[in-house]
């Protein structure tokens with residue numbers, strides 16, 4: 001059922017992101033997350049945790065694929081050294097896109113210099129829909145708040161949080 005700020009269509013894409021998170025290679029030190037980048041009612045790209053590299057985050061993979069496909073404009077080749085999307089992503093090409101993620105995009109990360117929240121802003125994405133707020137287990141959360149401060153519309157869908165969380169149940173104390 002649609003709630004404040006989101007539609008049944010949002011629920012459908014977010015469920016896809018949650019399903020994708022199941023593809024993540026298991027890890028005891030990182031969440032399994034799925035991300036779906038949608039524009040104009042179609043999936044542009046997808047990503048899941050550790051999809052290409054053990055340090056990959058789902059949103060990062062989806063954005064890297066968008067850059068590789070030329071969807072993000074800018075200079076993708078400049079941003080992909082070592083598989084890291086960097087400043088070359090910035091453009092208006094994704095301004096109408098929504099990033100669906102099973103987990104709140106990270107604000108801080110240990111393994112790479114730029115967080116998913118920073119990459120989302122750099123890519124020009126203006127709307128993020130998430131299922132589950134990041135518990136402060138590995139790094140502090142706060143990505144959703146920070147994205148909001150950057151002018152990105154952040155929509156939380158609490159009714160799907162349990163599904164996103166269940167895939168990570170082994171990581172959560174208690």
Ligand SMILES: [Zn+2]
Pocket residue numbers: 057058059060105106109115116117
């Ligand atoms: Zn991340």
